[in-house]
Amino acid sequence: MQVRRRHRVFPSRLCPLCVVALSLVVAETSRAAAPGSAQVEFNDAFLRQPGGSSLDVTRFNQGNVPLPGTYHADLQVNGVWLGMAEIDMRQSGADARNVQACFDRALLERAGVDITRLAAESADRLARAANAECLHLGDLIPGATAAFDNGEQRLDLSVPQSFLNRSARGYVDPRYWDDGVNAARLQYNASVYHADSGGVSSTQGFLGLNAGVNVGAWRFRHYGSLSHDAVSGNRYQSVQTSLQRSITTLRSQLVIGDAFTDGAMFDSFGFRGVQLATDDRMLPESQRGYAPTIHGIANSNARVQVRQNGNIIYETTVSPGPFEIDDLYATGYGGDLEVLVTEADGSVRASLVPYAPVVNALRPGLWRYSVTSGQYRNSGVHGTPYFMQATVQHGISNLVTGYGGLLAAQDYISLVLGMALNTSYGAFGADITHASTRLSSQPDRSGQSLRVSYSKQLAPTRTNLTLAAYRYSTSGFLNFADAVAIRSVDTAMNDSLPGGIRRGRLQLTVSQSLPTGYGNLYLSGSTQDYWNRGGRDTQFQAGYNNSYKRLSYGVSAARQINLGSGRWENRVMLTLGVPLGKSPLAPYSMTSMQKDSHGVTSIQESLTGALGPDNNFTYGLNAGHSSGGGSSSSSVAANAGYISPVATLSANAGTGNNYSQLGAGISGGIVAYAGGVTFMPVLGDTVAIVEAADAAGARVANANGLRLDPWGHAVVPNLMPFSRNQIEIDPKDLPFNVELRSTMQQVAPTSGAVVRVRFDTGNGGRVAILRVRTADGKPLPFGAEVFDIDGHLAGTVGQDGRLFARGLRQEAGVLTAKWGAQGADTCSFPYVLPAPADSRRAGMPFADSVCGDRASTVETAGASPGMHKENEDDVVR
Structure with a gap:
């Protein structure tokens, strides 16, 4: 017997006090009067009618008791959701209102109970229990209670911690990870950018694609981009094509095809082959790492590209002023991020954001490994040697983590050994790498590279020193990518890399929270020198942000290289922001003043805002003026965006003394599965298809502007794999004849899954x-x-x-x-x-x-x- 919930409904604006009184009776008894609890009597004085008899409320004395039957309901233990479970509810004794949950071994294990800790008598009853016998939780575990919330379709368990399996916060049992349904998916991001500068007209187009097919636990993925300009014409770049799946028993990901090595010990590089590596996302949320955040400054409506290992991994258009990118997809543990900012006048600035691992410390008993074999892959060089790489890390104790690795290829071998210490003074790491390279027309090279790193959050000063690392390499040391590059041009006349052979490199990332009311500071940067050329390359981004009442202000500075002139530039910017009104949709004004190392001073004024019930229409207006260096210029620009039910649209335009530009873009996603084809404005790697028949137009609370389409479908983007994700529907604007049995469900998908979440709706009359x-x-x-x-x-x-x-x-x-x-x-x-x-x-x-x-x-x-x-x-x- 399958029992479903039906909401009670009450007319309002009909004696509000009476509605409140009766609603409180039902609501409080539903929560407080659990099956088997003592009967509670309610005073019906609020419900007496003039000259009439009182209402009989005795049926509410024991709450909203469910009917006997099998329920597919949420399971919650000590306030923590553990997923959905089949709950057998049976009548206990002669009282028809005493309906309680029955427990067997499977349900206890589902709830995280350690069966070995049960008393001998309870374990014996559990082993001998027949299907006809209903065992109650309190009879098996002293002090434990079970209460079924009929309104929320949820079984709430309270179990003493001594009877539960130990697990970290955010832990989800792998048995309940959801591989999702078979589906095909496409994520796209298309844009066109036209500029006229100094009498030269140029048009650039970009189309980024992320296509894939899911079959069971297998994921086929292809990442690529098509770019177009007048000089190069059409150019398609395949970033990554792979077949992968989660290996739950090994806490790992198997990848076949194009991917990247992890960069935890050796520098990250692209390959085509096979990789089996630990996936830290399978750890509880409290034990996972982080991804870098990119800060920058734009002078106009500018294109921002983020490259790693020569591949474009992110592209967007930003408005004038400071910008922040904090939603990068991780493509490996290492490999610096090259950030290219292309202004509307055609000037290009580049900076590097360090993307290296934190100190390689692991919790005691944990292992992390990676085994990769295949062919080196880099579009910038001709060499594609075969290689094999293996790394391993192990948390030996609270204090010590040991790690090592081997990288071998034709005419190249590299070994690394290291140790990480986790102390009260911070996490220290030190390792040494030896590499030998055989060259055909030059002397062989052999050398070592020593790396020392440090990570610490200084509690007294609230300083978060995310990563401080120094690497020193001897003149004969070559990492694998440099060795391949040299071998591809190996002649007597050319015996070194055009960019130089690195000697020493220091990188630092710091964030500092000041006392309450004084804001915060951030700093990230790196400096390095070379064996075969003079000078030192230094780049950084730094800033200070704070707010006073409704005002926000900050100062930022950056050092970047101008690719057009080849010169390094220093920039400093002051910003002031203020909302122009008190409503949530009030426009926001941002004023900024910038000065660079060439004496050019510029001032920018921008106005941004959002419109619509879901804030799905955004707009921005910008005006600026710059002077110095013997010239002056003025500019105006505008941009707009709209999140429609099926795609995200954007447009921008600007003009200045010597240039004008126009741009437009469209992005979104498509998912096809057995239930149909769904279009959505945003699509991530791991998603949920929401199905709620007859509930077209209802808002899905997980994303801005997301609503159910005319067929009652929607796709929730960017779920956290291997974690609990809450999916919620707002029933506010549903027709009267449509009733949601529940408005919230939770899922725990595997990586790349397309999970199907059905909401039962009642359109039975x-x-x-x-x-x-x-x-x-x-x-x-x-x-x-x-x-x-x-x-x-x-x-x-x-x-x-x-x-x-x-x-x-x-x-x-x-x-x-x-x-x-x-x-x-x-x-x-x-x-x-x-x-x-x-x-x-x-x-x-x-x-x-x-x-x-x-x-x-x-x-x-x-x-x-x-x-x-x-x-x-x-x-x-």
Whole structure:
């Protein structure tokens, strides 16, 4: 027997105090009166009617007790959700209202109970229990309780910690990870950018694709980009094509095809082959790492590209002023990020963001490994040697982690050994790498590279020193990528890398929270020198941010290289932001002043805001002026964005003294599966397809502007793999005849999964408002429950005998009202609904009926003349 929940509904604006009183009775008893708990009696004084009898509320004394049956419900233990489970609810004893959950070994293990810790008597009962026997949680575990929330369809367990398996915060048992359904998916990001500068016109186009197919636990993925310009024409770059799946028992990912090595010990590089590596995302959330955040400054509507190992991994258009990118997909543990900012006038600036691992410390007992074999892959060089790489890390104790690795290829071998110390003074790491390279027309090279790193959060000063690392390499040391590059151009006339052979490199990332009210500081940067050329390359981004009441202000500085001139530039910027109004949709003004190392000073004023019920329309206006260096210029620009139900649209335009530019873009995703094809404005790697029949237009709370399409489908983007994700639907604007059995579910998908989340909706009948009176002309008692001919609850009587009846499955029938235990406390009355075409929300059926006098039938042929819009608003779901 499958039991589903039905919400009770009450007319409102009909004696608000009475509605509150009765609602509190039902709500509090649903929460407090668990099955088997002591009976609670409620004072019915609030529900007495002038000159009438009181309402019988004894049926609420033990809460909203469920009916016996099997429920597919949420399982929550000590306040932590553990997923969905089949719950067997049975009547205990002769009392029909004493319905409790039955427990077997499978359900106890599902709840995280350590069976070995049960008392001998409880374990014996559990082993001998037959299907006909219902074992209660309290009988098996002293002090444990189980309460079924019939309204939320949730079983709440309270279990002493001594009987539970130990697990970290955020832990989800791998048995309940969801591989999702078979599906095909496509994520796209297309843009066109046109600029006229100094009489030269250029148009650039970009199309980024992330296509894939899911079959069971297997994921086929292809990442690529198509770019176009007048010089190079069309150019398609395949970033990554692979077949992969999660290996749960090994806490690992198997990848076949194009991917990247992890960079934890050796520098990260691309390959084509096979990789089996630990996936830290399978660890509880409290044990996972981090991804870098990119800060920068733009002078106009600029294109920002992020490259790693020569591949474009991110591209977007930003407005003038400071920007931040904090949603990068991780493509490996290492490999510096090259950030290219292309301004509207064609100038390009580049900077490097260090992307290296934190100190390689692991928790005691944990292992991390990676085994990769295949062919080296880099579009910038001709050499593609075969290689094999293996790394391993092990947390030996709270203090010590040991690690090592081997990288071997034709004419190249490299070994690394290291140790990480986790101390009260911070995490220290030190390793040494030896590499030997054989060259055909030059002397062989052999050398070592020593790396020392440090990571610490300084609690007294609230300083977060994310990573400080120094690497020193001897002149004969070459990492694998450099060795391949040299071998590809190996001649007597060319014996070194064009960019230089690195000698020493220092990198630092710091964030500092100041005392309350004083803001925060951040700094990231690196400096390095070379064996075969002079000079030192230094780049950094630093800033200070704070706010005062509704004002925000900050100062930032950066050192970057201008690719057009080849010169390093230093920039400093002051910013001031203030909202122009108090409403959530009020425009926001940002003023910034910038000065660079060439004496050019510029000032920018921008105005941004959002419109629409879901903030799905955004806009921005910008104006700027710069002077210095013997010239001056002014510019204006505008941009707009719209998140539609099927795609995200954007447009931008700007003009200045010597240039003008136009741009437009569209991005979104498509998912095809057995249930149909769904379009969405945003698509991530791990997603959920929400299905709620007849609930078209309902808002999905997980993403801005996300609503169910006309077929009741929506895709929730960017779920956290191997973690709990809450999916929620807002039923605010649903038609009266659609009822959600629940508005929230939770899922724990595997990486790249397309999970299917079904919300049960009740569209089992029509709705009507009836004003019902007894045969002597008095209104039915407030709070009386009304049932249809099959015994299903149709509604509850409100003030003045008004009834909001729903779930009417027949065009004509008889309803029965009951408000007490005596035979005189019940009566029946007929109803006749109008044609469905005439029964819309704007004209809900409304009529008067007489209860107990069948001769006075009043047909509800249409909306009553007295039925106004406010009658509809009187209904509270």
